[in-house]
Structures are given as structure tokens and as C-alpha cells.
Amino acid sequence: MANAPAWAAELRQTATANLDRLPVLTGEEEDWRFTPPSDLGLAGVAPADGTAVAVDLAATAGPRAATLAFTDGTPSVPHGADLPAGVIVAELGQALIDHEDLVRSRLYSLIGFDDRPGALNAATWEAGTFIYIPRGVTLALPTETLLSATGARGRVSARTLIIVEAGAKATIIDRYRSGNLADPVAVSTATEIIVAEGGELEHLSLIEWGAGVRHHARITASAGKDARVRSVVVTLGGDVVRVEATHIAAGSGSDSRALGLFFADDHQHFEHRVVARHEAPQSYSNLLYKGALKDQSHTVFFGNLVVPPGAPGTDAYQTNRNLVLNEGARADTIPFLEIETAEVKCSHAGAVGRVDDEHLFYLRSRGIPEETAKRLIVIGFLQEVLAHVELEEVRRDLEHAVARKLA
């Protein structure tokens, strides 16, 4: 972000001042007791710059309306085929200058810098993605942003702002990738998503880091009146990953679906904190996260349904199920409710289980060897989420990635 306009520079100064002022996270805080902030580079010094390991960018991507790529925070030129009139897919730093009218009022509106991780991102982001879909426009093909790290930079901070105007429609993919790095990298990302009245968005976050990466990801999506927002978070890679996904039902009649799939192995540590906040009446949210774990991995799911006063007719569901494949792996699930409105329909459920012996027996009784049977059962368990990934090539990639973890 070289030549930021004055207004943006000022905001960054405030964020930087906050960063100096706010107490350092210790891990004693209630919100932080499962993932030490220092493991994410949120406390103490960031990892030093190191040796670059090339990224394997061989993503089998299907056709895209536009693509952006960032390596260690440095953007390459965005690619866009014939985008419909008014659609913008741009580097965010450049958009501060080129699209101040669209960006200024919304940037930092959902993810501010009043807390330390927020301030850290706001004070340090170097580049990012800005996507704007104007009123009534349907973007038929998805856009894809690839954020990669090589280890050459110890800290990588990026930001995304997505605006889907009234009645507009889009599918947006954020992919995170690296090779297995020799030197650790701390990544901070903040993704703000605003879907206006009657807009429709499908947003995918595909976290596929190699070893060495610690990633703190914040994704906040606000759904306006009658808007439909679907987010899919897939966490497969990285040493320590913490995803904070917040869905705000800002308008009545909005429909938010939060789907999540994670598979941790080796010593991976993933924490997902997913919140549905119903600020308007008669809105719907449905949250389904499924996770599998093996080896010595540890995952945490914290889900919260927040219904402040004044949101009658809220219809909200939250489910997290985990499948632990061996002793030594641990899944924690903490479902939470904060309901201050009467006349709401809310349910939450969290479960941690093992492969069902009866399922295993049934498959094996048909000649299927134990390992193959387990693989079928795990993929079957995750299928409930995978089946909702509408882009076929992405779904197939994910199925393969899951199968590789099981091999």
C-alpha cells in the first residue's frame, strides 16, 4: 500500500496507535484460551523473514471471471476476462485510490481495529482484494483470489472487501496456499463481505497451507434484507489456523448458511469460531461445521448464536460434528447461545465421535478392507458439507485433498 490516500493513511495511523495502546494478548483471555495468540504471531514478535520455498500453484481451477494472486503480500496484476459493466475486481490498495466512493464508507465497517488482532491487520495489511458487483448484475463465473506465502516474509497481512449490491449475484473464492515452508510465517487476513438487499453470494475460503504457516483469518459477512449468503470454510492446511467467521443477519428475511469442513492431521491445530448474529427480525441462519481429526491434531469449534432484543422470528441452527480417527487427536466443541428475544427458533448441537463400529462392520462384511472402509466412512461423514459445494471442480479437488489426508 504505497501511495495510500490521506483518509486511508489516517485510519492506519489510528490502527497503529491502537496496536501500541491495546494490551498484549496473553492467552489467558476467555476468547483465546484454546489457541495461544503467540502461536499465530498475534503476540510477541512476528517470525523473521526466511528462505523462500516455491508455492505449488497447480490448482486445477475451472473457468474464472477474474483472478488475483498475491505472493508474500505482493500482488500480481489482476486478470479479468470481459467482466459485466460496473463489476470491479481490483487490488484493494489501488481501489483506495480508484474507488474511494465505494471503498471508504465500507472498509473497516465490519472488521474494525478496536481489538488487537483487528488493529494488527489494519496497521499492517499490504495488499488485498476488492470486489464490487453492482446492483442487479449476475456474475456467472466465480472470481478467485490466491494468497500464497513462501517463507521469504515472516508476516503476511492481507485484506478483502466484497460488496454485492442489491439483487446482484456472485461466487467468490479465496484460496490460501503455500509449500511446506522451512521458516514459519504468520498470516493475518480480514475479509469483509457486504451483501445488500436481495443480493446473493457464495463465498468459499479454501485454507490449504503447507507446514510452517500460522493463519489468523477473520471473515465477517453481513446479509441485508432478503439477501442470501452462503459461506464455505474449508481448513486443511497450516500448522495453526484460527478462523473467526461471523454472519450478521442485518436485514429481515435474510438467509445465511455457514458451512465448514476441516481435517486436521499430524500436529495441526485448528480453531473455528463461528457466530451468527441476528440483528433483524425474521431472518434465518444455518451453520454446519464438520471436522475429522487424526494423528496428534487438535481442533476447537466454538459456535455462538446471538439474538439481541428486537429480532423476533429468528430461525437459527448450529451444528458441529467431529470424527476423531485415533487416540491422541482431540476435538473440542463448544456450542453457545445468547438469546435475548422471545419467539425465536434456535437450536445448537455439538458432538465428538469415533468411527461407528457398526458402519465399519457393515462395509467390511462386504469385503471392503478396514482402511478403505474407514476412508469411505470419513469421506461420507464430510459429504454432508462437500455436497453443498456447488462448483464441481472445487468439490472434486476437496474430495481428493481429503482422500490424500486419509492415505
Add this chain to the structure above:
Amino acid sequence: MDAPILQIKSLEVAVDGRTILKGVDLEVPQGEIHALMGPNGSGKSTLAYALAGHPRYEITGGSVIFDGQDLLDMAIDERAKAGFFLAMQYPVEVPGVSVLNFLRTSLIALHGEELSPREFMKLFQEKSKLLEFDASFTDRYLNEGFSGGEKKRHEILQMAMIEPRFAVLDETDSGLDVDALKVVSNGVNSLRGPNFGALIITHYTRILQHITPDVVHVMFEGKVVRTGGPELADELEAGGYAQYGSPEPAVAPSA
């Protein structure tokens, strides 16, 4: 008489430390179909699961020779590879695993990779037709949301595709309507021959009118207490198990 495909000697089985089978002796020569009848809780399913290798059923004594091999020594999937099949009384639902993927994985495991996708589909279509199994089920998940009768039909479809050397049918007839019973019986009869044997566990003679058994065994309190010809089934249906000490006769199906 051919050499027995299944030879059970003094088999003792415990579940959660409680002995259920108390010395079962039973022999089925290859190519024959036998019926196994007995009151609720007498241990019929326990025998079926123990033969299939279910881990909950602990073998505490006796032996089972299957096609000349020690069946009890084999892993669950090895038993299937040796030609043993169990059509279960209560098939479980396995979420997220599609019927087609399951069947293909099973057949590849049993017959090796040479089964091409095209051959597989041909076999599947042929057998689905035989068993009037709705093709739209293929994308559905294993037994999930299947009606009781559909689950049973699906068990027999699997059997027809796998073509085992020997099958135990645990109350496959229960819960089937008249037409389904005929279809399922046809499926079993289509396999009947010198290379296929079966043990049909049932409470009723209904299925035995379609599949005439060579021999009928009676199980009572964890033992085979009587073995006879097909007429034994009629006798049991009329008189129940009172003569063996059972308090009440088997009830005819209401359907």
C-alpha cells in the same frame, strides 16, 4: 452329499460377557438351502453375526469350518472374500456413502480391479432389474431413509451382485410385502445351484413356500435342538416352540 460348505461344531458365543450360544452344531452341505427357526432371543442373529465376524460377539468355544478353512480365524472382510455373505436383519445406515460407490468398492475388493466401470454398471442394472430395485436409489446414501422393505431388498441386491458361495439371510422376509417377498425369493432362487448354499433365518413358512429348504433346524436357548425336513417348518408354525419349553407359540405375521 457334497462336502459341507459350513460346519459349525460346539460353537459358544458371548456378548458383553453373557453366553448366548451354548454349543451350536450345524452343518450345511454345499448347494443346499437350510432354514433356521427359533423363538425370539434364542440366538439366531447371534449366530449370524458371529459367523460374519462382528467384533461384539466373542467366540468362547467351538469351531467353524467354512469351505475347508477356519472361518473364525479370518478378518471380517476376508470372510466375505472367502465367499461368506450375511444379509442383515437390521442393515445400518451409513451417512454420505452412496449406494453405487459402496457397491463398486465392494465388488472391486472382492473381484479385483479387472471389473471395469462399464461391466459394473451392466451387472448393477441387470441385478436391479431382477430385484426391482429402483435405479434412483443409486445416488442415495447407504440405507439412509430406505424403508424397512427397501433395506431388505438392497441386502439381496448386494448378494445377487456379489454371488457369494454361501449366504445367511437373517429374517430377510420380515417386513416384506407379498410382492417384495416373491421378488426377493426369486433373487435367492436365481443363485440356487451346486455352488450356492444358504441358511435362511425366519419365523414364518411364508418365505419357505418360495424357497423350499432342504433341511430345517430349530434353535432354542442357544442350541440347535432339532433338525428335520421341510415339513418341520409347518409343524413349528402350527405348534410353536412349546415342546421345547417356550411359553408362547410364534405369531403369524399380520401383514
